[in-house]
Amino acid sequence: MTFVRALSFATLLVLGVIALNSCGGRQAPAELHLFIWANYIDPEVYKLFEREFGVKVIEENFDSNETLRNKLQAGVTGYDIIVPSDYTVEALIRQGLLAELDLQKIPNSAHIAPRFRGLYYDPQNRYSIPYLWGTTGIGYNAQKLETPPTSWADLFEPDRLERYKNRVSMLDDPREAIGAALKYLGYSVNSTDPQQLEAAKNLLLVQKPYLARYDSETYDDFLLTGDLVLAHGWSGEFAKAHVENSNIRYVIPREGGVIWADNLAIPKSSQRIDLAHTFIDFLLRPTINAKIVNFLRYPSTNEAATAHILPEIVNDPAIYPPEEILEKLEWIRDVGDARALYERVWDEIKSR
Template sequence: MKRVLALLAFTTLALAQPKELRLYTWTEYIEPAIISDFEKATGIKVRISYYESNEELLAKLQAGGDSQYDVIVPSDFIIPAMIQLRLLKPLDPAKIPNLKNLDPKFKSPPFDPGNQYTVGYLWGTVGLMYNTQVFKTPPQSWAVLFDPAQQKGRFTLMDSQREMLGIGLRYIGQSVNSTDTAALKKVIDLLLQAKNSKNSLGFQGGVSATKLLLGNQAVAAVVYNQDALRTAGGNPKYGFTIPKEGSTLFLDNMAIPARAPNPEAAHRFINFILDAKIGARLANYQNSATPNAAAKPLMKPELLKNPAVWPTEAQMKVLEFILPQGEKDKLYDEAWTRIKSR
């Protein structure tokens, strides 16, 4: 009888711990072999769904997605809204021993003090990917998009609110975090002019933008450096640059939705990604900078020396992290709505 009860208890426990993890992340944002290795190491099957913008991710969570996924990968600036809306579950540091590998620069970020809800995944920049057969030298200014006289062909803008508004703000000499209404009005006019240009292919996600470049349908695109480097694959026909006016930095993070079906598996996955060797593989695959200090020495040397991956000191001076502006964030929402609807 005791054996029967023990067997029933074991079976009940096994049923109570689903062997599946649902990952909701950016398109092409993790090496497939890393997923396979996690599945082999844990016996947990991973199902992946994709999104193309932080706004799409937030809308999905608000529509009930916080109960459909176990791990998500939001960017820094969208996280305060997710916390305020109670869409994220607090992390249990005891279940993530590899947190020790996180670079001190990325611990306790301003958008999530104490890493209560998030932990860094990868970081990078937004810049301009271009066709080197059209641009014989790297474009020096965002004017190749914003000044009709300097446009050299079809181009795409980034379909991401704060990044695209931030680039516009940098172009007119403002901080990416400016909430000055006069400056935002100038940016609205600037982006509307670019959007409605005869050369514009509109607002695109990173994957679609790079495909347009590869298909010779565009000569320039505003993209994340990771998308540019991964897509170009060393092909000298394509380059990536940060124009002199500057741009935005981003830190993407791992988080667990508030009603995640399998938070235990989520913690195991986050800890797995924070392993030094796995972190280096992830960064190498994405051609990306990593917030994992233990992983950095294991990365490909050529990536560590590439300013498109690790910006120079001069570039860092004109790059800014996007910061939440509290109630004034609605100014960005209103500006973006006006741009997208006209």
């Protein structure tokens, strides 16, 4: 060995020792990248997974299914697990953007309740496993309202909104906001009829001057501060707010609303597909799934988790609606080419 080679070897050896010492003599944990809605998991779950498997979960957030879908369609990579809603799963499957799951590597998928197996968007659960579910309706501060809302009319009719002007919000989500308007008008949330969508657009434009904002991320906080008194939103956000202030309530309007399920799926572009299966199976463990539900207050799709969920959650009809309410709810579905029509309507609403 020459002197130069010996010196180089010694230098590398010293650098290696320094690197090991800086890591406490251990390798940095592997990483798994999760693309998920904001505040949609108990952060403690990440710590438990890293402790057991030596894998660090890196979380990135999206604010709508459209944002998630557009990123994947544009070829953005680096995500190992995503959490799309039902109709978005259907679209991503059709576009060939999801990896097929190996259910033998996800034995805890056996705990999924029959109601949530084989749903319309993935009939064989080849590409997705239901994570949590919920409904979309109206949250409100009972202390600030003269009468509690019971209908979509309370969110759309000017004579009912006038006294609460600039203290009302709608979801910043085209399918949800347009869907609520369609439901009020007596149409399906999945309408592709141009005249019905035009009517929904006009209704939302009439409503817009009374709104404080379109908001999908902080409306529950603004209900708690009193800046909002009425908010269009997702059931679990209002359930969490109710824990802090019992005057925050939630109702599904008598005309019906939306039922949805968010799902765990693996993008085809993931470089850690086996590890992604491991994390999905971990989230479906009954005790882990119950921990998430107890933290978020969204209902579980996991039958075996029920025994570990707080009774006050399982027995709350605002979180787990009775059958007679569920029968009035619709799933949002992918509307295919009519998506462009929804986008145009939404752009016109937001730009005015």
